[in-house]
Structures are given as structure tokens and as C-alpha cells.
Amino acid sequence: MELNGISAIITGGASGLGAATARALGAQGVRVTVFDRNEDGAKSVAEEVGGNYAAGDVTEPDDCQRAVDQAADGSVLRLAINCAGTGWVGRVINRDGSPHDLSAFEFIQRLNVIGTFNVMTKAASAMAKTEPGADGERGLIVNTASVAAFDGQTGQLAYSASKGAIVGMTLPAARDLSVVGIRVMAIAPGLFDTPLLAMLPDDQRDALGQSVLFPKRLGVPAQYGQLVVEMAKNNYLNAEVIRLDGGIRMPPK
Numbered sequence: 547m548e549l550n551g552i553s554a555i556i557t558g559g560a561s562g563l564g565a566a567t568a569r570a571l572g573a574q575g576v577r578v579t580v581f582d583r584n585e586d587g588a589k590s591v592a593e594e595v596g597g598n599y600a601a602g603d604v605t606e607p608d609d610c611q612r613a614v615d616q617a618a619d620g621s622v623l624r625l626a627i628n629c630a631g632t633g634w635v636g637r638v639i640n641r642d643g644s645p646h647d648l649s650a651f652e653f654i655q656r657l658n659v660i661g662t663f664n665v666m667t668k669a670a671s672a673m674a675k676t677e678p679g680a681d682g683e684r685g686l687i688v689n690t691a692s693v694a695a696f697d698g699q700t701g702q703l704a705y706s707a708s709k710g711a712i713v714g715m716t717l718p719a720a721r722d723l724s725v726v727g728i729r730v731m732a733i734a735p736g737l738f739d740t741p742l743l744a745m746l747p748d749d750q751r752d753a754l755g756q757s758v759l760f761p762k763r764l765g766v767p768a769q770y771g772q773l774v775v776e777m778a779k780n781n782y783l784n785a786e787v788i789r790l791d792g793g794i795r796m797p798p799k
């Protein structure tokens with residue numbers, strides 16, 4: 547796909563992996579719409595990459611439609627990258643024997659799964675209305691899973707369920723959208739040095755880095771953005787989940 551001059555919507559683009567993707571795509575001449583509930587952060591990243599921003603919540607369908615319409619206005623929307631999401635720690639039964647809180651489980655599915663569903667479906671609908679480019683291609687959707695989809699650790703019931711859903715949606719979404727020339731991919735990151743992990747003390751972050759097969763360090767968010775750019779440029783990549791994790795296999799705890 548030719549990137550220069552096309553438009554992309556990036557959810558969670560105010561921070562971490564989404565912000566790095568905004569920078570990587572902006573550097574390729576993509577007009578980026580940063581969609582995030584953190585308005586100040588979204589504005590700041592949008593200004594840095596010469597794009598625009600939409601403040602809103604990915605779990606709210608109307609906010610998502612507004613952000614997609616904004617991204618599709620003025621240049622052709624070809625990319626939707628879903629990075630908004632978060633984690634949760636909670637076991638099937640708590641230490642006192644009480645069951646996992648349902649509202650926490652629902653919150654994580656709503657944000658990580660329904661948020662991705664909202665933007666994927668609305669962006670695909672907008673892309674399907676565009677004139678196709680070379681090879682009949684109309685777009686690419688990249689959703690963010692996690693290695694927790696495969697190696698869920700103790701306490702990751704809700705998070706792993708949500709990331710397993712991202713993995714599970716990849717093939718059927720790619721099949722559904724193949725008729726309109728839209729590809730669907732997912733990235734399953736390992737341990738990345740984003741604001742999420744920056745909150746940990748240095749020694750704990752170092753220890754996490756040592757658990758990676760090679761290289762023994764946390765992932766750099768720019769490497770996530772780099773993979774999104776490669777996925778966009780190489781249109782023979784489709785319907786697959788790629789682990790981006792330095793070979794890590796998460797232990798039970």
C-alpha cells in the first residue's frame with residue numbers, strides 16, 4: 547500500500563504503542579487521526595505528527611463514528627490501528643475464596659474487545675466506500691492482542707479473555723472484509739516499555755527485561771510502529787497474528 551497522503555485512525559494514540567504508531571505512520575506521510583479519551587495527550591501527539599485528534603471513548607459507538615468520519619474527511623481512510631486498551635489483575639477466586647468480580651471482567655471486555663469491534667467495524671464500513679488502490683486494496687485494520695492471549699498468567703483471566711477475542715476475530719474479520727479488499731492483522735506484543743510499565747521501579751523493569759529470550763530488554767514502542775508500517779506496505783500479510791515479543795514465553799506467574 548502506498549502510504550503517502552492516505553489517512554489513518556489510531557485508537558489509544560495519545561500514549562505508548564499507539565503514539566509510537568502515530569509517529570511511525572506520520573513519518574511515512576500518513577495523515578493521522580489520534581483517537582483517545584486523553585484529550586491533552588491526543589492533541590499533543592497529533593501536533594507532533596502533523597495530524598488531527600478526536601477526543602472520545604472507544605466503548606461509545608457515537609464517539610467512534612465521529613472519529614472515523616473525521617479520519618475519512620479530506621483524505622482517503624486506509625488504516626485503522628486499535629491500540630486503546632488496558633490490563634487487569636484478578637484470579638478466578640480471590641485469596642479469601644470469593645469469586646472474580648463480574649464488573650471488572652465486563653469492564654475489560656468492553657474496553658479491549660468492544661472498543662476494538664466498534665472502531666474496526668466503523669472504519670471498515672468507511673474504507674469499503676473508497677475507490678480501491680493498486681491490487682484492489684482498500685485498507686488494513688491492525689488490532690492489538692497480547693502474548694497473554696496464548697500464555698495467560700495467574701491473575702490474567704479477564705485480560706487473557708479479551709486478548710484471546712482479538713486473536714479470534716482476526717481470521718473471520720479478514721474473511722468478511724476480503725470481498726472489499728481490506729486486510730486484517732493483529733499484533734501480540736510481549737513486554738513493552740510504555741507508560742504502563744514505566745510506573746514500575748527500575749529493578750523490576752530490568753528483571754522483566756531479563757525474562758525475554760533475546761534481546762534481553764523490554765520492547766521499544768517504535769518497534770511496534772515499525773511493524774505496523776511493514777504490515778501496511780506488504781499487502782501479502784493478512785489474517786495473521788504476529789507475536790512481537792523477543793521470543794518470550796510467559797511463565798505461570
Ligand SMILES: NC(=O)c1ccc[n+]([C@@H]2O[C@H](COP(=O)([O-])OP(=O)(O)OC[C@H]3O[C@@H](n4cnc5c(N)ncnc54)[C@H](O)[C@@H]3O)[C@@H](O)[C@H]2O)c1
Pocket residue numbers: 557558559560561562563564581582583584587602603604605629630631632633657658661690691692693734735736737738739740741742743
Ligand atoms: N505495554 C505492553 O507491554 C503491552 C503488552 C501487550 C499488549 N499491550 C496492549 O497494547 C495496547 C496499548 O498499550 P500501551 O502499553 O500503549 O498502553 P498505554 O496506557 O500507554 O496507552 C493506552 C491508551 O489508550 C487510551 N485509552 C484507554 N481507554 C480508552 C477508551 N475507553 N477510549 C479511548 N482511549 C482509551 C489511554 O488514554 C492511553 O492513551 C493495549 O491494548 C495493551 O493491552 C501492551
